[in-house]
Every structure is written in C-alpha cells, then in structure tokens.
Amino acid sequence: MNRATPPPTSDSLQQAILNHIPDQAWLKDRDSRYILVNEAFIAATGRSEGEILGHNPMEIWPEELGQHFMATDRAVVKKKERLRYEEKRPGPSGELRWYDTIKTPLINLEGDVTGTVGISRDITDRKAMERELRESRAQLRELNAYLQTVREEERRRISRELHDELGQSLTAIQLGLESLEERKDEATWVSSLASLQRLARATILSAHQLASDLRPAILDDLGLSAALEWMLESFTARTRITHEFHCPDRVPNFSPETSTALFRIVQESLTNVSRHSHATQVVVEMQQHANEILLSVTDNGQGMDEQVLTTSNRLGLLGMRERSVMLGGEFNITSRAGAGTRVEVRIPHHGAGHGQDAAGSHR
Numbered sequence: 291m292n293r294a295t296p297p298p299t300s301d302s303l304q305q306a307i308l309n310h311i312p313d314q315a316w317l318k319d320r321d322s323r324y325i326l327v328n329e330a331f332i333a334a335t336g337r338s339e340g341e342i343l344g345h346n347p348m349e350i351w352p353e354e355l356g357q358h359f360m361a362t363d364r365a366v367v368k369k370k371e372r373l374r375y376e377e378k379r380p381g382p383s384g385e386l387r388w389y390d391t392i393k394t395p396l397i398n399l400e401g402d403v404t405g406t407v408g409i410s411r412d413i414t415d416r417k418a419m420e421r422e423l424r425e426s427r428a429q430l431r432e433l434n435a436y437l438q439t440v441r442e443e444e445r446r447r448i449s450r451e452l453h454d455e456l457g458q459s460l461t462a463i464q465l466g467l468e469s470l471e472e473r474k475d476e477a478t479w480v481s482s483l484a485s486l487q488r489l490a491r492a493t494i495l496s497a498h499q500l501a502s503d504l505r506p507a508i509l510d511d512l513g514l515s516a517a518l519e520w521m522l523e524s525f526t527a528r529t530r531i532t533h534e535f536h537c538p539d540r541v542p543n544f545s546p547e548t549s550t551a552l553f554r555i556v557q558e559s560l561t562n563v564s565r566h567s568h569a570t571q572v573v574v575e576m577q578q579h580a581n582e583i584l585l586s587v588t589d590n591g592q593g594m595d596e597q598v599l600t601t602s603n604r605l606g607l608l609g610m611r612e613r614s615v616m617l618g619g620e621f622n623i624t625s626r627a628g629a630g631t632r633v634e635v636r637i638p639h640h641g642a643g644h645g646q647d648a649a650g651s652h653r
C-alpha cells in the first residue's frame with residue numbers, strides 16, 4: 291500500500307511561496323494586522339514571526355513608519371485599488387534604504403476587501419545608479435557646452451590674431467613693397483628692403499606660433515615625449531616654475547588620438563598648476579608598465595582640500611577625466627591642503643617592443 295504524502299495546506303503553501311521571494315512580502319487583514327509574512331520581511335523588522343503575526347504596523351515599526359503603513363493600507367482598502375510608491379526607510383541593518391512597494395487589495399466574490407497583500411523591493415542600488423547616470427549626463431551636457439564655448443573663444447582669438455597680427459603685417463609688407471617702386475636712391479631702397487625682410491620674418495614666426503597653438507606640429511613630427519618636453523620648457527620660461535621630466539628611453543608609438551589626449555591632459559594640469567597651486571616645481575613623469583602607461587603631473591604647491599576635489603564643478607578636471615575614460619583608462623587626482631597636487635592618468639597599453647626614440651625619431 292502506497293502512503294501518499296499529504297497535500298500541503300494552503301497556509302504552508304502560501305508561506306513556502308512567500309519565502310521564495312527575495313523581496314519583503316506580507317499579507318494583512320483589512321485592519322492591517324499581519325496574517326502572513328515571509329523571511330525577508332521578518333529579517334527587516336528584527337523581530338520574531340510570533341511578535342509580528344496578529345499585530346499591526348504601529349506595534350511593529352517605529353511610530354512614523356507605522357502610521358505611514360497604516361495610512362497606505364487604509365487608502366488601498368478604501369479605493370479598492372493597487373498602490374505603488376517608492377519610500378525610504380530603515381533596512382535590515384538599520385541604515386536607510388530605498389524600497390519600491392506595491393500594495394494590492396484582496397477582494398472576495400462579493401466585492402468586499404478582506405485584506406491587503408504587499409511586496410517591497412530594495413531598490414537602493416538602482417537608485418544610486420540612476421543618480422550617477424543623471425549626474426554624469428548633466429556633467430556631459432556641461433562639458434559639451436564648455437567645449438563649444440572654448441571652441442568659439444578659440445575661433446574668435448584666431449580670427450583676431452589673423453586680422454590684427456598677420457593681416458596687419460602682410461598689409462605693411464605690401465605697402466612697403468609698393469613704396470619701393472617709387473624709391474630711386476639706393477640707400478633708402480636697401481634700408482626699406484631690410485625692414486621688410488624683418489617684418490616678413492616676424493610674420494612667419496607669428497604664423498608658426500598660431501599654428502602650434504592650434505595643434506603643436508611637434509606632436510606629429512617628434513612624438514609625445516618631445517612635445518611634452520617642449521611644452522614644459524615654455525611653461526617654465528613663462529611661469530618661472532621649474533620642472534623635471536622623467537620618461538623611459540623608448541616610449542611607445544601612440545596613436546594620434548592618444549598622444550593628443552595625453553598632451554592636452556598635461557597641458558590642462560600645467561595650466562592648473564600655474565593658476566591655482568603657487569608651486570615652485572612641477573614633475574611630469576611617464577612610466578611604462580607591462581599593460582599600461584602611467585603619466586603623472588605632480589606639483590609642490592598649496593594643494594586643495596578634499597571638499598574642492600569632490601565638489602568642484604569646474605570643467606578642467608572633468609575634461610581630463612573624460613579624455614582618460616575615452617582612452618579606456620583611469621584618471622586620479624590626489625591632493626591635500628598644503629601638500630601639493632598629483633594628477634595621474636593610466637591608460638591600457640600592450641605595445642612592448644613598438645618603441646619610439648624618446649629623443650624623438652618618429653618614423
């Protein structure tokens with residue numbers, strides 16, 4: 291004779307189903323007394339099942355929360371409608387967490403509400419991700435606007451320089467050449483010619499300067515390390531902040547995008563050093579590790595405190611971070627008030643052997 295296993299009772303079945311749900315779940319009568327609760331719910335209250343069943347939220351939760359739960363239960367019972375809302379309340383270990391809660395009325399065949407069933411899902415991580423996404427979108431929008439302004443300013447500056455510098459100089463050369471036609475005596479001719487030659491040389495220099503401000507030709511011609519060295523030389527000449535530059539003998543052949551991004555990051559770091567740090571020395575260092583390149587800019591200036599670092603909404607640091615991320619890398623800035631600042635970029639690189647002479651033979 292086979293002894294059949296007795297079928298589970300409907301209560302034990304409900305309990306088993308509820309316990310399978312990782313979210314907090316419960317069943318209440320129409321007066322908000324708990325009839326059935328699952329393990330996740332019990333853990334969240336910090337009480338035993340016996341202390342919960344037969345009691346209402348006012349007797350289980352802190353007063354304010356209890357009142358809130360009772361009020362939402364009443365609304366569900368009264369309107370006979372499902373209610374869904376997000377709320378912040380203490381989680382199992384006491385810290386505040388976000389929950390997505392759904393409360394549904396239980397309606398019998400006569401159409402009367404006999405109780406409510408509820409489920410609460412912990413959405414704290416999702417909320418944090420949503421916030422990060424919102425913030426990073428806002429930052430991107432700001433960065434985009436900033437880049438547009440910078441581009442516009444750059445255009446204005448170039449057009450002004452083309453007009454005021456190159457335009458004026460070329461006009462002066464043209465007028466000078468015209469007047470030469472009328473000069474008869476040799477002495478004035480020779481001296482005018484000499485001054486026109488000087489003007490032409492100065493004009494060529496300005497044109498070079500303008501072009502190298504736009505994109506340092508040295509970056510394409512001689513490679514990143516030579517371009518960084520050149521930038522540091524002119525930085526020291528301009529600011530009187532001394533520099534050290536350390537770089538391996540052979541540095542990798544970076545793609546134009548990578549070398550431009552690294553160049554611009556060091557450029558922005560140096561601008562920050564001269565604008566904000568009151569430093570007397572800056573050290574730029576490039577290291578090649580097995581799988582990555584580490585580039586750092588360290589100053590011995592006044593540094594900044596943690597707060598500026600985390601709350602600054604200026605765009606220089608953000609732009610450097612974005613450039614690093616676009617190279618698949620990481621950006622870090624460490625600083626303490628009075629103890630200098632160090633900017634660090636790590637980008638993945640697996641190019642051992644593809645060397646370029648640090649002195650700059652970029653073939």
Ligand SMILES: Nc1ncnc2c1ncn2[C@@H]1O[C@H](COP(=O)(O)OP(=O)(O)OP(=O)(O)O)[C@@H](O)[C@H]1O
Binds near residue numbers: 565
């Ligand atoms: N080397 C540094 N030493 C001291 N403070 C610094 C240094 N670099 C940055 N800071 C601080 O961090 C802030 C943010 O720098 P960030 O480059 O983002 O903005 P900014 O230079 O003020 O303006 P911009 O958006 O034009 O670059 C600066 O305003 C400054 O207070």
Ligand SMILES: [Mg+2]
Binds near residue numbers: 606
């Ligand atoms: Mg800046």
